[in-house]
Amino acid sequence: MMIRRYKPEDCQKLSELFCQTVHTVNAKDYTKEQLNAWASEYIDREEWNQTLMEHYSLVAAKDDKIVGFGDIDQTGYLDRLYVHKGYQGRGIATALCDALEQKIQGSIVTHASITAKPFFEKRGYHVEKEQQVERNGVQLTNYIMKKD
Numbered sequence: 001m002m003i004r005r006y007k008p009e010d011c012q013k014l015s016e017l018f019c020q021t022v023h024t025v026n027a028k029d030y031t032k033e034q035l036n037a038w039a040s041e042y043i044d045r046e047e048w049n050q051t052l053m054e055h056y057s058l059v060a061a062k063d064d065k066i067v068g069f070g071d072i073d074q075t076g077y078l079d080r081l082y083v084h085k086g087y088q089g090r091g092i093a094t095a096l097c098d099a100l101e102q103k104i105q106g107s108i109v110t111h112a113s114i115t116a117k118p119f120f121e122k123r124g125y126h127v128e129k130e131q132q133v134e135r136n137g138v139q140l141t142n143y144i145m146k147k148d
């Protein structure tokens with residue numbers, strides 16, 4: 001596996017990976033309505049590309065296939081961290097997270113899904129707050145988690 005910086009030509013593949021991952025990996029913790037609200041078929045790729053370019057964004061690739069990605073901003077907000085549904089449990093999220101965290105001095109905060117919460121807890125993050133967020137008119141539970 002290779003980890004590299006994000007490029008604008010990755011955006012479509014990342015948005016597809018995001019939708020597929022949410023609709024499969026997170027299906028055990030969220031309803032179909034919640035999954036559709038969180039990862040709808042319409043993603044504003046211009047907006048995604050802009051934020052991925054502004055943040056420190058990394059892509060994990062194996063055999064020329066994108067298998068994961070993540071991004072963190074300069075304030076230490078870890079925004080996205082997703083691994084392809086077929087590559088779960090192979091250390092990809094850990095490798096991406098290690099590389100993203102190394103870029104930041106100080107605390108790191110993420111908004112973790114129910115599904116991702118145990119992963120972040122194992123990495124030393126603690127729950128600051130459970131919250132309900134609205135996505136396309138639907139309420140979703142997630143956790144504000146922090147690592148000092």
